[in-house]
Each structure stands twice: as structure tokens, then as C-alpha cells.
Amino acid sequence: MQTTFTIPTRGQGLYEFTDQVAAWATGTGLLTLFIRHTSASLLVQENADPEVQTDLLHYLARLVPPATDPAMSYLTHTYEGPDDMPAHIKAALLPVSLSIPVAAGRMALGRWQGIYLFEHRDRPHSREVAAYLG
Amino acid sequence: MQTTFTIPTRGQGLYEFTDQVAAWATGTGLLTLFIRHTSASLLVQENADPEVQTDLLHYLARLVPPATDPAMSYLTHTYEGPDDMPAHIKAALLPVSLSIPVAAGRMALGRWQGIYLFEHRDRPHSREVAAYLG
Amino acid sequence: MQTTFTIPTRGQGLYEFTDQVAAWATGTGLLTLFIRHTSASLLVQENADPEVQTDLLHYLARLVPPATDPAMSYLTHTYEGPDDMPAHIKAALLPVSLSIPVAAGRMALGRWQGIYLFEHRDRPHSREVAAYLG
Numbered sequence: 001m002q003t004t005f006t007i008p009t010r011g012q013g014l015y016e017f018t019d020q021v022a023a024w025a026t027g028t029g030l031l032t033l034f035i036r037h038t039s040a041s042l043l044v045q046e047n048a049d050p051e052v053q054t055d056l057l058h059y060l061a062r063l064v065p066p067a068t069d070p071a072m073s074y075l076t077h078t079y080e081g082p083d084d085m086p087a088h089i090k091a092a093l094l095p096v097s098l099s100i101p102v103a104a105g106r107m108a109l110g111r112w113q114g115i116y117l118f119e120h121r122d123r124p125h126s127r128e129v130a131a132y133l134g
Numbered sequence: 135m136q137t138t139f140t141i142p143t144r145g146q147g148l149y150e151f152t153d154q155v156a157a158w159a160t161g162t163g164l165l166t167l168f169i170r171h172t173s174a175s176l177l178v179q180e181n182a183d184p185e186v187q188t189d190l191l192h193y194l195a196r197l198v199p200p201a202t203d204p205a206m207s208y209l210t211h212t213y214e215g216p217d218d219m220p221a222h223i224k225a226a227l228l229p230v231s232l233s234i235p236v237a238a239g240r241m242a243l244g245r246w247q248g249i250y251l252f253e254h255r256d257r258p259h260s261r262e263v264a265a266y267l268g
Numbered sequence: 269m270q271t272t273f274t275i276p277t278r279g280q281g282l283y284e285f286t287d288q289v290a291a292w293a294t295g296t297g298l299l300t301l302f303i304r305h306t307s308a309s310l311l312v313q314e315n316a317d318p319e320v321q322t323d324l325l326h327y328l329a330r331l332v333p334p335a336t337d338p339a340m341s342y343l344t345h346t347y348e349g350p351d352d353m354p355a356h357i358k359a360a361l362l363p364v365s366l367s368i369p370v371a372a373g374r375m376a377l378g379r380w381q382g383i384y385l386f387e388h389r390d391r392p393h394s395r396e397v398a399a400y401l402g
Contacts, residue, residue: 050343054358056357058343059332095365101398112306113304
């Protein structure tokens with residue numbers, strides 16, 4: 001079966017939607033999520049300490065600085081804003097699809113793992129994640 | 135069903151093969167692509183503005199410089215050329231497999247998403263991508 | 269069918285378990301592996317020259333230095349040790365799931381490809397990888 005999850009975002013950061021997926025992924029099979037965008041990502045990360053998410057966000061902001069940073073002066077695709085091309089780069093480095101086995105309605109997530117949409121743009125967006133369970 | 139796509143490459147860069155995959159991925163199910171190499175990657179990226187691909191290529195060339203760059207002097211696996219070990223590193227950072235839901239012969243790709251083979255070596259290669267639709 | 273592979277680790281590095289997976293993945297279908305942790309990764313990489321693995325490990329240690337490195341002074345999630353938050357970051361950059369087509373009991377791995385668990389923590393761990401073949 002297939003569905004689409006719609007995740008509203010309010011700027012760069014991680015948005016957990018584990019519960020939405022868990023409620024839909026009943027039965028036994030393989031769950032696949034696919035994000036339909038090139039400036040946001042999917043991520044499985046720790047959902048215990050929110051500092052992990054903050055640190056991850058800061059690390060990526062340093063690894064891929066905004067186009068206004070002198071280190072990024074070689075960028076040419078800049079007319080959609082200083083956060084746009086860095087968002088495409090982050091989307092290349094982080095997952096676009098995730099696959100998780102499901103047994104008797106339970107995803108094989110580890111104790112501390114949550115499913116996140118990782119927004120790389122500054123402005124609010126409505127993000128679509130295609131889901132497949134088979 | 136399964137097949138193998140063969141993608142010829144002519145040096146580092148992104149080679150789109152969305153149309154080949156779309157022509158093969160009929161029906162409804164889950165499409166999976168798997169690249170059978172450790173010095174090239176798969177990637178879903180924007181297919182509208184070619185500058186996005188150029189910038190991505192330049193970013194990765196800076197993130198993982200050739201073995202001849204002083205910053206990479208610690209590399210030991212260098213006998214296959216200065217582009218070889220950086221290619222393995224890029225292949226570790228970018229996707230080796232991709233999964234995309236398909237409904238009624240239509241992949242769940244977003245409006246601006248294309249499927250690319252990302253070649254990390256300088257010389258021409260013939261790259262194989264195993265495909266599964268089930 | 270589903271199973272769980274348990275991989276013991278003894279510090280940061282790559283641990284190959286291709287043979288274990290190959291012995292289990294009989295028949296024809298799609299194999300998916302999912303790691304149930306946020307401080308270790310899955311990886312498909314060259315299994316010919318062990319220097320590739322050493323270089324990859326060194327590259328990642330420079331890309332994501334320990335929390336004690338001045339470059340990482342902005343990290344806040346540090347109470348689990350200097351290797352903990354860098355491990356989460358590496359786990360975000362490297363695969364959490366892998367999908368590989370299987371035909372007649374043979375995975376579509378290329379000639380030089382092996383399947384690895386990539387441990388990012390210093391201390392020994394027992395890592396679980398959920399597997400699905402369908």
C-alpha cells in the first residue's frame with residue numbers, strides 16, 4: 001500500500017514524524033520512505049536528547065555554509081537565495097530514501113531512533129514524503 | 135522484475151538516466167536501484183538548472199580533494215591515481231542504493247527530481263546499475 | 269523473511285559481514301538491511317585493498333573530529349564522551365539502510381563490493397542489523 005505524508009516546516013531543522021509513520025505501517029513487510037524534494041532530506045537519528053539535533057544542525061551549517069560565506073564564492077546557482085544551493089548540497093549528502101523492516105506492525109527502529117524530515121531551507125515549506133509498504 | 139542499466143561515463147560529473155528508468159518501471163510497486171561500483175554513486179537531484187550540478191561537483195571536489203592535494207597527504211591507497219581514493223570516499227558519502235515508490239507506471243519523483251549516476255573517476259567508465267521492481 | 273544480524277565491534281572501523289548476509293539471502297528478491305543504532309552505519313565499499321578502509325576511517329576522523337578538538341567547541345551533547353556526538357554526525361552522513369537486488373541466491377554486488385558495519389564509537393559494542401528479503 002502507498003500513501004503520502006505531508007510535513008509542514010518552519011525553517012531549517014529536524015521535524016520528527018515517527019508517530020505518523022508508525023500509525024500507518026501496520027502488518028508485516030518492508031516500509032520505504034522517499035522525499036519528493038531536492039532541498040530537504042530524510043533522517044533516522046536519536047530522539048532522546050534534543051541537543052543531538054541542535055549539534056547536527058550546527059555541524060551541517062559549518063560543513064555547507066550559506067552562499068554569502070566567502071568559502072562558497074564559487075557557487076553559481078545563487079538566484080534563489082543564499083540557503084538554496086547549500087540546501088541542494090545537504091540533500092545530496094543526506095538520505096533521500098529510507099527502508100525499514102516492519103514485523104507485526106512494529107518498525108525495526110532501535111530504542112533511540114526516530115524518523116525525521118530534515119529541512120534545509122529557511123522559509124516555511126510543505127514537504128511531501130511518499131511511503132510504500134509491501 | 136530485474137534488469138541492469140549500463141551508463142557510459144566520460145569523467146567526473148552527473149549523468150541523468152531518469153528516462154531509461156521511467157521507461158522500464160511500469161506497473162505499481164517499489165523501484166530499487168543499486169550501483170555495482172565503489173567509485174561512483176547514485177543521486178536524486180534537481181534537473182532544472184544545470185548550474186546545480188556544476189556547483190555540487192565543485193563542492194565535492196573541495197570536500198574531498200585529489201590525493202595530490204597537501205590536505206590529503208595521509209592517504210595510503212594512491213597507486214590507482216590521485217582521483218581513486220577520493221572517489222571511494224565520495225562513494226561512501228553519497229547513495230549506493232535508492233528506493234522510489236511507483237504507482238500506475240509513475241515514479242513518485244517530485245517535479246524537479248531527476249535520477250543521476252554520479253561518476254567520481256576521471257577516465258571513461260561503463261557503470262552498471264542493478265534495478266529491482268517488486 | 270526477516271532476521272537480525274548481530275555484529276560485535278571493538279572500536280572505530282569497518283567490520284565486513286558480507287558472508288553472513290550472502291548465506292542468508294537465498295532465492296530471488298530484494299534484500300534490505302537496516303542498522304538499529306544512531307552511532308554506527310552500514311556501508312558498501314571495496315573489499316580488495318584494506319588501505320581503502322584505513323584511508324576512509326582517517327578521512328572521516330578529519331571531517332568530523334572528536335568533541336575535544338577546538339574546531340568542535342560548539343558541540344553541546346558531550347556528556348557521553350568526545351566520540352559520541354561525532355558518531356551521531358557520521359551516522360547522519362553514512363547509510364542507515366541499504367537495498368540490494370538478489371537473483372537466484374546471488375546479491376547484485378559488484379566484483380569489489382563488500383557489506384560493512386561502520387562503527388563510530390571507541391568502546392566495544394554489539395550492533396544489530398535488521399534484514400528483510402522479499
